[in-house]
Amino acid sequence: MRWKRTITVADVHAEGEPGRVVVGGVMPPPGDTILEQMHYMRDHDDWLRKFLLNEPRGAGIASANVIYPPKHPDAQAGYVIMESVEYPPMSGSNTICTATALIELGILPMEGREQTFTLEAPAGLIAVTARRMDDGALEIEFTNQPAFVIALDHPLEIEGVGTIPVDVSYGGMFYAIADAKALGFAIQADEAKDLVAMGMKITRATIEQVEAKHPTQPAFEGVSISQLAMPLEDTSQGKKSRNVCIVQPGRIDRCPCGTGTCARMAVLHKRGQLAVGETFENWSIIDTRFRTSIVEETEVGGVPAIIPRVAGRGWLAGMIQYGHDPSDPFPEGYRLDD
Amino acid sequence: MRWTRTISVADTHCEGTPARIVVGGVMPPPGDSVKEQMMYLRDHDDSLRKFLLNEPRGAGISSCDLIVPPKDPAADAGYIIMETVEYPPMSGSNTISTATALIELGILRMEGDSGNFILESPAGLIHISARRDEDGALEITFTNQPAFVVALDHPLEVPGIGTIVVDVAYGGMFFAIADAPTLGFSVSPDEAKDIVATGMLITMAAIEQIDAHHPTEPEFHGVSISQIACPIEDVAGGKKSRNACVVQPGRIDRSPTGTGTCARLAVMRARNQIAVGESFENRSIIDTRFFGHVVRETEVGGLPAVIPTIAGRGWVSGLIQYGYDPSDPFPEGYRLDD
Numbered sequence: 001m002r003w004k005r006t007i008t009v010a011d012v013h014a015e016g017e018p019g020r021v022v023v024g025g026v027m028p029p030p031g032d033t034i035l036e037q038m039h040y041m042r043d044h045d046d047w048l049r050k051f052l053l054n055e056p057r058g059a060g061i062a063s064a065n066v067i068y069p070p071k072h073p074d075a076q077a078g079y080v081i082m083e084s085v086e087y088p089p090m091s092g093s094n095t096i097c098t099a100t101a102l103i104e105l106g107i108l109p110m111e112g113r114e115q116t117f118t119l120e121a122p123a124g125l126i127a128v129t130a131r132r133m134d135d136g137a138l139e140i141e142f143t144n145q146p147a148f149v150i151a152l153d154h155p156l157e158i159e160g161v162g163t164i165p166v167d168v169s170y171g172g173m174f175y176a177i178a179d180a181k182a183l184g185f186a187i188q189a190d191e192a193k194d195l196v197a198m199g200m201k202i203t204r205a206t207i208e209q210v211e212a213k214h215p216t217q218p219a220f221e222g223v224s225i226s227q228l229a230m231p232l233e234d235t236s237q238g239k240k241s242r243n244v245c246i247v248q249p250g251r252i253d254r255c256p257c258g259t260g261t262c263a264r265m266a267v268l269h270k271r272g273q274l275a276v277g278e279t280f281e282n283w284s285i286i287d288t289r290f291r292t293s294i295v296e297e298t299e300v301g302g303v304p305a306i307i308p309r310v311a312g313r314g315w316l317a318g319m320i321q322y323g324h325d326p327s328d329p330f331p332e333g334y335r336l337d338d
Numbered sequence: 339m340r341w342t343r344t345i346s347v348a349d350t351h352c353e354g355t356p357a358r359i360v361v362g363g364v365m366p367p368p369g370d371s372v373k374e375q376m377m378y379l380r381d382h383d384d385s386l387r388k389f390l391l392n393e394p395r396g397a398g399i400s401s402c403d404l405i406v407p408p409k410d411p412a413a414d415a416g417y418i419i420m421e422t423v424e425y426p427p428m429s430g431s432n433t434i435s436t437a438t439a440l441i442e443l444g445i446l447r448m449e450g451d452s453g454n455f456i457l458e459s460p461a462g463l464i465h466i467s468a469r470r471d472e473d474g475a476l477e478i479t480f481t482n483q484p485a486f487v488v489a490l491d492h493p494l495e496v497p498g499i500g501t502i503v504v505d506v507a508y509g510g511m512f513f514a515i516a517d518a519p520t521l522g523f524s525v526s527p528d529e530a531k532d533i534v535a536t537g538m539l540i541t542m543a544a545i546e547q548i549d550a551h552h553p554t555e556p557e558f559h560g561v562s563i564s565q566i567a568c569p570i571e572d573v574a575g576g577k578k579s580r581n582a583c584v585v586q587p588g589r590i591d592r593s594p595t596g597t598g599t600c601a602r603l604a605v606m607r608a609r610n611q612i613a614v615g616e617s618f619e620n621r622s623i624i625d626t627r628f629f630g631h632v633v634r635e636t637e638v639g640g641l642p643a644v645i646p647t648i649a650g651r652g653w654v655s656g657l658i659q660y661g662y663d664p665s666d667p668f669p670e671g672y673r674l675d676d
Contacts, residue, residue: 001442001654002474011395011658016672018394055592056356057349057655060398104339136340137665192676252676254393286672316339317395318660320349327475328653334354334624338530338590 003323007051009064010101011318014140015288017255018317019097020052021079022066023105033071034078035089038122041080042087047332049082054333057322058084062251063091065098067107075120076108089123090145090172092258092290092310099140100314103130123172133313141311144258146298147171147266148305150212158205166202168210171262171308173225176206180228180243187230187242187285192252195228195285199246202226215301224248227260232268238279238293239268249337255312256284261292262308269294269306276306288312341661345390347402348439349656352478353626354592357401357435358390358658359417361443366406372416373427375406376460379418380425385670387420392671395660396422400589401429403436405445413458414446427461428510430596430628430648434478437466438652441476461510475651482596484636484643485509485604488550496543504540506548506561509600509646513583514544515565525568525580525623530590533566533623537584540564553639562586565598570606576617576631577606587675593650594620594628600646607632607644614644626650 008024029045031037041048051057052064062084070078079098081091088094099119102108108117113132118125119142129141153165156176167177183198185191206223214220229243243264245257253260261282268274276294283289295307324331346362364386369375379386389395390402400422408416417436419429426432437457440446446455451470456463467479488506494514495501505515518525521536544550544561552558567581581602583595591598599620606612618630632644662669 001476011660013394013666013668016394016668018397055398056351056354058398059356060393060396133665135665136663138339189674192674196676250676252674254674286674288667313665315663315666316661317666318658320656320658322349322656323654325474325653325655327471327473327651328351328655329626330351330354336527336530336590336592336624338534338588 001325004326005324007322009320009322010105010316011320012097012100012314013317014093014096014100014314015255015284015290015312016286017093017253018061019094020061020064021098021101022048022064023101023107026066028068034068034080034120035122037068038080038087050332051324052322053082053084054335056330057333063094065094067098067102070120072120072125074118075125076117077102078120080122087122090121090259092144092172092261093255095119095121095126095142095258096140096312096314099128099130100138100316103138104316137313137315139311139313141309143295143307143309144172144262146300146305147262147308148300148303149266149270151210152267152270154210156202156205156209158201161201166206167267168206168212168223169263169266170214171266172259174212174223175225175227175260175263176202176210176223177227177229177264177267178202180230183228185228187228187244189285192285195244196246196250196252199226199228199244200250203246203248215303225260227264229264232273235281238281239274240281240283242283244285252285254284254286255288256282256290258290258310261290261310265292265294265308266306339663342664343662345660347658347660348443348654349658350435350438350652350654352431352434352438352593352652353628353650354622354624355431356399357403357432358399359436359439360402360404361439361445364404371409372406372418372458373460376418376425388670389662390660391420391422392673394668395671401432403432405436405440408458410458410463412456413463414455415440416458418460425460428459428483430480430482431593433457433459433464433480433596434650434652437468437478438476438654441468442654475653477649477651479647479649481633481645481647482510482600484638485600485646486638486641486643487604487608488512489548490605490608492548494540494543494547496539499536499539504544505605506544506550507601507604508552509604510597511563512550512561513563513565513598513601514540514548514561515567515602515605516540518566518568521566523566525566525582527623530623533582534584534588534590537564537566537582538588541584541586553641563598565602567602570611573619576619577612578619578621580621582623590623592622592624593626594622596628596648599628599630599648603630603632603646604644608642
């Protein structure tokens, strides 16, 4: 055995959703911003993503992140998000995983039980607060980009189901949000396969029937994720709900979904169901939760929008050295879609 | 972060199939043999298997192995095989991965470029030869328990397909072996989803229609895996073929499948398609290979049988420390079958 490449990785999960965070073993790619560095990797040097997310190393894992020195003077660290099929500009659970690795490994210092810092994502600067909870868990809170509504109660014709109303909104990605209860679901683990089947039908119908465009970022368009959401409930602290987000080609996000929760908050605010500053607790199918609130109202290209804040816990589940032996026939892994 | 448990793991793959090998961090379970130790874990302490194979750590991974000091004085090391739903007594790719970790980490030492070892598996003693290739890869050859044929050309009624013929054979598990071209397959990666669908139909039909019993081990019974196999071809020095084994609940083995290749060798010998000592090269759907041959003929409870050997390469693809933080809500991970 000899390794001509050794990548040091923190194996992290954010409220149940695994994300691997590269903390050593690679040099930063060229570029004057993290966005440019992400573009360079995407267009010219995609090996790290394949190495980490293809089989055999990446079997069952949808997300990895690589930490780089920041380019922006206001940021303390930068990160590029890598997923099975793309390099997204922003992701909630990946931001929590990356911040968890930065804090738990001491790459960024934490003074006392609370620390604020700024991360440079491909989407821009992300303000983060890390908080040590009473039981020792680490909670990461981040402020997202603006989230906004495209349509409320849009009638969607779904083959075999009929016409149902969906809300279409943006929280970093475009979501089609349907009422889980009306479709006969309670968002329980034993419904997982049926939720995926229904979610994929909604996603396909939305792609065909709904035009969704970001008003200021023409590169972002089209619904790619469906969300089945339970009705909103009142709690002593605010509001709560439960949801699943179904990502293509048919997988449930294990955590409550950061960008999906932001998209839902935009809908709730537009309907007058969630006020600025009110707590919204969103639960996942495996009974983990994000605590969120709306920081303020804003607008994006003339469209009313909100600035959402999301908090979730991250845990270090393992430390990995990944290597590539030159006699191994899969330098970038392989994919088999069975 | 604090870890109340730290498990040291070699992340390996055998011809493309990943397996994680525990090399440190746990004390051996009670028992006077590795089989008894396996039964102790299975019946009284299943937490390590769940910790490693459930999500978030085990997403997409179906096999782990725990290395233990051997109990049999003839053995150099012992190992307990852990899979998603069971503790199998023997597995080809797990044996190759375990031997790879033992040698590549220097737990067992090769003299020069080769070595012979005896491993104690739950099924008994397994003889291993290890050899370093010219390109640095490690090839592991193991001698399996007897493999035998239950039925040749058994008619099987498969819903939606019609009546086909399958060979039923044992190579450590019971396999229903069907002809790939007859079913319209060439066993290429773009057929993966269709192979899984067809393979599962064959497995379900075989479970209902075929009575398969081990003549001396009454607890081993019933077909559990289907094998979609291409015809035998002549090559210089022997025979070759290509196959996909479909394991429940619907996944293709990435390697050529050790026990499946042994079952195929029993069928080939019964049909006089291969001689004792003649080489058989069996390819997987991702184009990796096992080399097998029949060492000698024998019998099991009065049934004609063969003693097969299988050779395949293993690589260490990573070194992992898995930890458990007591504030993490998933001490044994979680499962979500979507």
